[in-house]
Amino acid sequence: MRRLFSTIIAAAMAISGALAQSAPLVLGKSHAMQRVEVKSRYLLLPVQEREDNATIKVLSDNQQVQKLNVRLAVDKVDYYVPLDIQRFGSSEVLLDIFFHGDRRFTGAMKDFLCWKEMKLSDTFDTANREKFRPAYHHTPAYGWMNDPNGMFYKDGVYHLFYQYNPYGSMWENMTWGHSTSKDLIHWEAQPIAIEPDALGDIFSGSCVVDKKNNRVVAFYTSAGDRMQIQSMAISTDNGKTFQKYKGNPVLTSKEEDFRDPKCFWNPEIQKWNLILAVGQEMRIYSSSNLTDWTYESSFGLTVNKATDDVTELGCHDGVWECPDLIKLQVRGTDKQKWLLICNINPGGPYGGSATQYFVGEFDGHKFTCEHQDTRWMDYGKDHYATVTFDNAPDGRKIALAWMSNWQYANQVPTKQFRSANSVPRDLDLFEYKGETYCGVTPSRELNTIRGNATGKLSSTCEIVVDLKGSTEIVLSNALGEQVVMKYDEAKETFSMDRTRSYASFSEAFPVNTVAPTYGHIKQLRIFIDNCSIEAFDAEGKMAMTNLVFPNEPYNSMKVKGGKATIYQIKN
Numbered sequence: 001m002r003r004l005f006s007t008i009i010a011a012a013m014a015i016s017g018a019l020a021q022s023a024p025l026v027l028g029k030s031h032a033m034q035r036v037e038v039k040s041r042y043l044l045l046p047v048q049e050r051e052d053n054a055t056i057k058v059l060s061d062n063q064q065v066q067k068l069n070v071r072l073a074v075d076k077v078d079y080y081v082p083l084d085i086q087r088f089g090s091s092e093v094l095l096d097i098f099f100h101g102d103r104r105f106t107g108a109m110k111d112f113l114c115w116k117e118m119k120l121s122d123t124f125d126t127a128n129r130e131k132f133r134p135a136y137h138h139t140p141a142y143g144w145m146n147d148p149n150g151m152f153y154k155d156g157v158y159h160l161f162y163q164y165n166p167y168g169s170m171w172e173n174m175t176w177g178h179s180t181s182k183d184l185i186h187w188e189a190q191p192i193a194i195e196p197d198a199l200g201d202i203f204s205g206s207c208v209v210d211k212k213n214n215r216v217v218a219f220y221t222s223a224g225d226r227m228q229i230q231s232m233a234i235s236t237d238n239g240k241t242f243q244k245y246k247g248n249p250v251l252t253s254k255e256e257d258f259r260d261p262k263c264f265w266n267p268e269i270q271k272w273n274l275i276l277a278v279g280q281e282m283r284i285y286s287s288s289n290l291t292d293w294t295y296e297s298s299f300g301l302t303v304n305k306a307t308d309d310v311t312e313l314g315c316h317d318g319v320w321e322c323p324d325l326i327k328l329q330v331r332g333t334d335k336q337k338w339l340l341i342c343n344i345n346p347g348g349p350y351g352g353s354a355t356q357y358f359v360g361e362f363d364g365h366k367f368t369c370e371h372q373d374t375r376w377m378d379y380g381k382d383h384y385a386t387v388t389f390d391n392a393p394d395g396r397k398i399a400l401a402w403m404s405n406w407q408y409a410n411q412v413p414t415k416q417f418r419s420a421n422s423v424p425r426d427l428d429l430f431e432y433k434g435e436t437y438c439g440v441t442p443s444r445e446l447n448t449i450r451g452n453a454t455g456k457l458s459s460t461c462e463i464v465v466d467l468k469g470s471t472e473i474v475l476s477n478a479l480g481e482q483v484v485m486k487y488d489e490a491k492e493t494f495s496m497d498r499t500r501s502y503a504s505f506s507e508a509f510p511v512n513t514v515a516p517t518y519g520h521i522k523q524l525r526i527f528i529d530n531c532s533i534e535a536f537d538a539e540g541k542m543a544m545t546n547l548v549f550p551n552e553p554y555n556s557m558k559v560k561g562g563k564a565t566i567y568q569i570k571n
Contacts, residue, residue: 026109029103030098030100031098031099033094033096033097034115036085036092036093036094037091038086038090038093040086040122041084042082042083042084042086042120042121043083043120045070045080045114045118045167046072046077046080046113046118047070047071047072047073047077047079047080047081047167048071048072048074048076048077048078048113049071049078049169049170049415051071051072051074051101052071052099052101054069054070054071054098054100055067055098055100056070056097057095057097058083058088058093058094058095058096059093059094060088065088066088067196068083068167068173069167073112073113074107074112074114075112075113076113077113077117079415079416080119080124081142081143081166081167081168082121082124082166130414130416131530132531133414133417133530133531134420134460134529134530134531134532135460135530135569136185136423136449137403137423137532138179138181138400138420139419139421140164140177140417141417142169142417143165143169143418144164144168144170144171144172144419145402145419145420146162146385146402146409147204147260147322147384147385148160148162148387148401148421149161149176149205149206150176150193150206151387151388151389151400152207152208152209152239152389153389153390154209154239154391155238157181157182158180158182158184158389159207159239160180160187160421161194161218162176162177163176163177163204164176164177166192169415169416169418170410170418171409173196174202174203175192175193175194175201175202176193176194176195176202178190178193183445183448184398184424184443184445185445185448190240194218194233197222197244199222199229199231200222200223200227200228201223202221203223203228203259204220204259204260204321204322204385205218205219205220205221205230205260205261205262206218206219206263206387207239207263208263208265209390209391210290215236216234216236217232217233217263218232218234218242219250219261219263220233220261221259221260222249223259227252228256228258228259229249230250230251230258230259230261231245231248232245232290233245251274251285251293256279257279258276258277259321260276260277260322260323261274261276262276262323264325269286271286271287271288271364272287273296273325274293275323275325275340276323277319277320277322279319279320280300280312280316280319281298281299282298282323282367283295283297284296284299284325284366286364286365296366297365297367299313299358299366299367299369300312300320300342301316313369314344314356314374314375315374316344316347317346318344318346318347320343321343321345321385322386323340323341323342323343324386325339325341325362325367326338327339328427329428329429330428330429330430330431330436331429331430332430333431337361337429337436338360338361338367339357339358339359339427339429340359340360340369341356341357341377341386341388341399342357342358343355343356343385343386344356346407348376348381348405349376349379350511350513351381351405351407351508351511352405352406352407352508353405354378354384355384355385355386355401356374356376356377357376357438358371358375359371359429359437371435371436376515377543378543379515379516379542379543380543380546381511381513381545381546382404382405382532382547383403383422384402384404386400386401386422387399396426397427397428398424398426398443399424399427400425402419402421403420403532403545403547404418404419404547407506408505408506408509411505412531412547413505413549414531420531422534422545423442423527424442424445425442426443427440432519432541437518439539439540439541440536440542441539442536446527448570450462450569454567454568456566457555457557458528458553458555459528459529460529460530461567462525462527462567462569463525463566463567464523464525464564464565464567465526465559465562466522466523466562466563467521467522467523468561468562469489469561470487470488470489471486471559472486472561473486473558473564474557474558475533476554476558477552477553477554478552478555479551479552480500481502481550481552482500483546484497485524485526487517487524487561489520489521492518492519493515493517494517494521494537494542494544495512495514496546497512498533498547502551511546513546516542517542518541518542521538521541521542522538523537524538530553531548533545533546
């Protein structure tokens with residue numbers, strides 16, 4: 001099922017042809033200027049991914065109106081990206097371009113292909129040309145995406161913001177992209193929500209629905225060259241547009257890594273709380289008005305004042321990022337506990353990035369963890385930057401993750417776009433052998449796209465496997481590529497082996513991931529969508545998310561020890 005991209009015209013590429021312009025003004029070995037008459041909405045910039053970035057300053061009436069980095073084509077065009085030049089309101093713009101590549105390898109700048117291939121157009125084609133683009137997961141219309149940001153629900157609409165590069169399908173030019181949905185499955189692209197400014201690029205953050213003042217407030221990290229500070233923006237039209245707070249920044253620090261604010265209303269103290277990542281710990285703040293913040297406490301590192309010994313809670317093999325702090329019900333009891341979500345990179349159980357969590361108590365001032373072991377929310381290799389929607393209906397805590405891994409996210413075999421979000425998951429808590437763990441269950445909205453049962457495996461389907469004990473599931477194609485999933489009843493583990501999935505783009509990709517199941521599994525739910533496999537215990541005690549890139553779709557399935565039913569996905 002394809003997304004509707006309302007704000008980007010998805011028609012055949014209506015290109016007006018090459019620019020009617022003078023040759024570029026070459027100012028040095030790596031510096032040039034190009035004047036562009038604004039005769040159409042877009043200037044289509046030709047991209048060649050293997051090249052180094054070129055920095056483009058866009059000048060209008062002698063003023064810099066935008067700055068971006070683009071891998072401009074030298075001798076081959078991989079794809080185009082649109083630069084909206086009409087919005088600057090002038091009859092022409094001047095591109096001040098500095099190339100960072102080594103001329104010994106790229107040749108003379110005057111001969112670069114980009115000068116011939118820059119084109120003017122009133123439309124930009126977003127029709128899908130990628131065999132690996134998911135059908136029922138959220139993806140950007142084009143360009144790069146990583147962390148989900150600022151997710152909230154209001155007036156029947158889910159809003160998903162995300163780290164976005166609209167000028168290429170590799171990490172760069174961080175802005176907040178924006179998509180909306182009424183069912184968490186079908187997403188509609190919206191205009192870019194928050195763009196870089198003099199304080200820096202727009203890194204990850206959160207949104208809250210401020211019901212008292214009838215507004216949506218966004219908190220995000222402004223990432224400058226030598227600083228990371230926290231800024232705020234306000235929307236009075238349900239998240240369609242944001243106005244940046246004139247008093248930015250609202251939080252500062254001397255720490256190098258100081259980012260990813262997650263804000264929420266805490267009814268127990270009748271104040272707002274905010275948690276953000278600082279190096280290898282989380283810091284918690286409180287506020288009555290969303291602008292003046294009081295430091296409350298830190299979590300992650302405990303120092304014994306008598307001995308100066310430092311105790312680390314959880315995994316500290318990388319930088320802590322993208323926190324969340326939510327209160328959840330414990331299944332089958334009248335107890336509630338707090339869950340602190342902590343994403344880390346590197347340090348994941350199978351390399352690269354992953355999502356760990358902590359269960360404990362929070363009084364509005366300090367979070368206290370009740371366990372010493374490291375726990376992972378998802379034991380696959382492609383589940384990161386997990387956060388939840390603010391103001392979700394019925395008190396639900398619905399999470400989305402970035403479905404990739406920093407070890408190879410820039411190299412996966414797509415170009416029109418890169419990265420998808422996981423399927424939506426509802427979070428809760430469950431008990432096992434006296435301990436409390438995070439439950440992860442596919443959100444009920446996924447049931448609405450389950451079609452008829454069919455005996456045919458396809459690249460977009462849901463497989464439900466009723467287990468009779470230890471079980472093996474093998475998905476394969478005629479090329480010998482395969483994924484092997486195994487449930488070991490005695491060891492209480494589930495594994496997914498993708499070492500024979502297509503993986504020539506990265507040595508870090510082939511892996512066999514293994515998860516504890518915290519008891520016996522009766523039923524597995526497996527979601528397949530062109531480039532991903534997400535496996536869940538139907539009772540929500542195990543989740544595993546892995547990308548796969550078979551050269552041909554897996555069309556054969558063998559199951560030992562269980563009974564499988566394949567459901568088609570409805571459009």
